[in-house]
Amino acid sequence: MTGWMTLWTILIVGGGVGLIGLLLGVSAGAVRELKETLNELSEDKPDPK
Amino acid sequence: MDLYRTNFTSFDWGIVMAYLVISIFVGIWANKYVGNIAGYLVAGRTLRIRLALATMTGTEIGLVTVMYSSELGFSQQYASLYLALYEFVILLFVGLSGFIVYRLRQTNVMTIPEYYEQRYSRGVRILGGVMMVLSGVLNMGLFLKAGALFLVSVTGFTEPQWLSDFMAASFDYHEPVGLKLIMTGLLLLVLFYTVLGGMVSVVITDLIQFMVLGLGMVVVTGFVVNEVGLDGFSNVVTQNNGYFDPTQPDNPSTLKEADGVGPTGMTAQAVVLFVALMLWPAGASRMLAVKDSDVAQKLYLWSTIPFLARRALPVLWGIGAFAFFALHPEILAQFHPPVDAAGSLALNEQGSPLPPEVSPQAAMPLFLAKVIPTGLLGLVTAGMVAAFMSTHDSYLLCWSGVITQDIVAPLRSSPLTDRQRILVTRISIVLIGLALLFWGLWYEVSSDLWQYMAVTGTVYLAGVFPVVAGGLYWKRSSSIGAYLALIGGLSGILALGPCVRFVNETLNAIGLSLKLNNSQLMMSAFAISLVGFVVGSLAFPDRLSPQTEEGQA
Numbered sequence: 211m212t213g214w215m216t217l218w219t220i221l222i223v224g225g226g227v228g229l230i231g232l233l234l235g236v237s238a239g240a241v242r243e244l245k246e247t248l249n250e251l252s253e254d255k256p257d258p259k
Numbered sequence: 260m261d262l263y264r265t266n267f268t269s270f271d272w273g274i275v276m277a278y279l280v281i282s283i284f285v286g287i288w289a290n291k292y293v294g295n296i297a298g299y300l301v302a303g304r305t306l307r308i309r310l311a312l313a314t315m316t317g318t319e320i321g322l323v324t325v326m327y328s329s330e331l332g333f334s335q336q337y338a339s340l341y342l343a344l345y346e347f348v349i350l351l352f353v354g355l356s357g358f359i360v361y362r363l364r365q366t367n368v369m370t371i372p373e374y375y376e377q378r379y380s381r382g383v384r385i386l387g388g389v390m391m392v393l394s395g396v397l398n399m400g401l402f403l404k405a406g407a408l409f410l411v412s413v414t415g416f417t418e419p420q421w422l423s424d425f426m427a428a429s430f431d432y433h434e435p436v437g438l439k440l441i442m443t444g445l446l447l448l449v450l451f452y453t454v455l456g457g458m459v460s461v462v463i464t465d466l467i468q469f470m471v472l473g474l475g476m477v478v479v480t481g482f483v484v485n486e487v488g489l490d491g492f493s494n495v496v497t498q499n500n501g502y503f504d505p506t507q508p509d510n511p512s513t514l515k516e517a518d519g520v521g522p523t524g525m526t527a528q529a530v531v532l533f534v535a536l537m538l539w540p541a542g543a544s545r546m547l548a549v550k551d552s553d554v555a556q557k558l559y560l561w562s563t564i565p566f567l568a569r570r571a572l573p574v575l576w577g578i579g580a581f582a583f584f585a586l587h588p589e590i591l592a593q594f595h596p597p598v599d600a601a602g603s604l605a606l607n608e609q610g611s612p613l614p615p616e617v618s619p620q621a622a623m624p625l626f627l628a629k630v631i632p633t634g635l636l637g638l639v640t641a642g643m644v645a646a647f648m649s650t651h652d653s654y655l656l657c658w659s660g661v662i663t664q665d666i667v668a669p670l671r672s673s674p675l676t677d678r679q680r681i682l683v684t685r686i687s688i689v690l691i692g693l694a695l696l697f698w699g700l701w702y703e704v705s706s707d708l709w710q711y712m713a714v715t716g717t718v719y720l721a722g723v724f725p726v727v728a729g730g731l732y733w734k735r736s737s738s739i740g741a742y743l744a745l746i747g748g749l750s751g752i753l754a755l756g757p758c759v760r761f762v763n764e765t766l767n768a769i770g771l772s773l774k775l776n777n778s779q780l781m782m783s784a785f786a787i788s789l790v791g792f793v794v795g796s797l798a799f800p801d802r803l804s805p806q807t808e809e810g811q812a
Binding site for chain 1: 470
C-alpha cells in the first residue's frame with residue numbers, strides 16, 4: 211500500500227504545483243504572444259498553404 | 260445534513276453572468292481578425308509556444324474532464340489516478356521523441372483528414388472526415404448533460420413553479436426543464452462567438468479561460484484539502500475500504516464484484532490514451548496551428564503539466580467528496596446502487612443492479628457547494644463554465660472545420676472560395692450545436708461518463724492510428740489498407756454498454772461460452788483496424804503516380 215500511496219501523492223502534488231507554476235510562468239508570455247499573433251493577422255498575410 | 264444545501268447565492272450568479280458577457284464581446288471583437296480560412300480555422304498558424312500551451316490547456320481542461328475525473332475519484336478513489344500517470348508518461352514520450360506529431364506538423368496540413376488525401380487519396384480523406392465527425396459528435400453527446408449536472412448541483416437550482424406549469428400546460432411536458440434551458444443558452448453563447456470569430460476568438464477566450472480556470476482549480480484544491488484534512492484523505496484507505504491498487508479487478512469500496520480496473524482495463528485505457536493524446540482532433544488542431552514542428556513537439560512536452568493537473572486535481576476533489584460523505588453513511592449510500600433487506604444489491608427484472616438514487620457524477624459539485632464560501636463559489640463556477648465553453652468552442656470549430664475542408668470541399672467539382680468555406684464552417688457549427696442540443700440534452704443517456712467517452716473515441720482512434728502512423732513511417736501503406744482501418748474503427752461501437760450485452764448474448768446463442776467486457780471489445784477494435792490496415796496495404800499496394808515513379812527513379 212505504501213508504494214501505491216507514495217506514487218499517487220507525488221502525482222497529486224505534482225499536478226497542483228505544476229499548475230501554479232504554469233499559471234505564473236505562462237500567463238504573461240501568452241498575453242504578449244497573443245498581441246503578436248493579432249498583429250500578424252491584422253497584416254492580412256496570404257494563406258501559407 | 261442536507262445533501263442539497265449550497266453556499267451559491269445571487270451574488271455568485273452575478274459573477275458568472277459578468278464572465279459570460281465578457282465572452283460575447285470577445286467574439287465580436289475577434290471577428291475583425293478573420294481574413295481567410297487559415298485565419299478562421301488555425302489562426303493563420305501563428306501560435307507560439309506559451310499561447311499554444313495556454314489555449315491547449317483551456318481546451319483540454321473541460322468541465323466534462325473535471326466531471327469524469329472527479330466521478331472516478333469518488334467511485335474508484337486513488338486507483339483512478341493510474342489515468343493521470345498514463346497521460347504523464349505518454350506525453351513525456353511524445354514530447355521527447357516527437358513521435359507522429361513532428362512529422363505530421365511538417366506536412367503543413369490543417370486537419371488530419373487533409374493528411375489522408377496528401378498521403379493516400381481523396382476517398383480516404385472523405386471517409387476519414389465522416390468517421391471523425393461521427394465519433395466526435397457522439398463523444399460530445401454527454402458534455403451538455405455533465406455541464407447541466409454540475410450547475411444544478413453546485414447552484415442548488417430549483418425550477419420556478421410558473422415554468423413547470425407553463426411547460427405542462429403548453430407542451431404537455433412534465434420533466435424538469437429550467438436547467439436544460441440554461442444549458443441551451445450557454446451553448447448558444449458558445450455558438451455565437453465561435454461562429455463569429457473562429458480560431459481567433461477561440462484562442463483569445465481560451466487564454467482568458469486558462470487563467471480563470473487555472474486559478475479556480477488551485478483555489479478549489481486548497482479548500483478541499485483544508486476541509487478534509489490529511490488524516491481524512493488517509494482514512495479513505497485505512498478506514499473506508501478505499502480503492503488504491505488499480506491492478507486489482509475488484510473495487511473494495513463497493514458491493515458489486517469485479518467493478519474495479521484490473522489488468523485488462525488498464526491495458527485498454529493505455530491503448531486509447533496513447534492514440535488520443537497524439538491524434539484526438541481537438542488537440543491535434545492546436546498542434547497543427549503552431550508555427551512549426553519544433554513548437555509542436557515542445558507543446559506536447561510542456562503539456563505534461565496541465566494534463567497531470569487536469570486529471571489529478573479533480574480526482575482529489577472526488578476523493579475529498581468520498582471522504583466527506585463517508586462521515587454521513589446514510590448520504591454516501593444514496594450514491595451507490597440500493598441494497599435489499601439481506602444487504603445484497605437490489606436487482607431489476609433483467610437481473611441488473613438498480614441505479615443509485617443520486618448520480619456519483621453529482622458528488623463532487625454537491626461537496627464543493629458546501630465547502631467553498633459564497634463569492635469564491637461564483638468565481639469557481641465561472642471557471643467551470645469557462646471550462647465548459649472552452650472545450651465546446653474548440654470541439655465545434657474542429658468538427659465543423661473537418662466537415663468543410665474534408666467532406667464538403669473534396670466532394671465539390673469546383674473549388675470553394677475562402678468566403679464560402681467560412682460560411683460552410685459556420686453553418687456546420689450551428690448544425691452540430693443543434694444536434695448536440697437535441698441528443699445530449701433532451702435524450703436520456705445512462706452510462707459511466709469516462710467509459711462512454713473512451714468507447715465513442717475508439718470509433719475514430721482505432722482507425723486513425725494505423726492510417727497516420729503507417730502513412731508517416733511505413734512506405735508500403737496503401738489506400739485500401741487505410742479504408743479497411745477506418746471502417747474497422749466502427750467495431751468500437753460494440754464496446755458501448757447495450758452492445759456488449761448483445762455481443763455476449765450472440766456469442767452464447769452460437770454456443771460460445773465467452774463473456775467479453777467493454778475493455779476487451781475496445782482492444783478488439785484497435786486490433787481489427789490494425790490488421791485490416793496491414794493486410795490491405797500488403798495485398799493491395801497503391802499504384803505509384805507518374806511523378807512519384809519519376810522521383811524514385
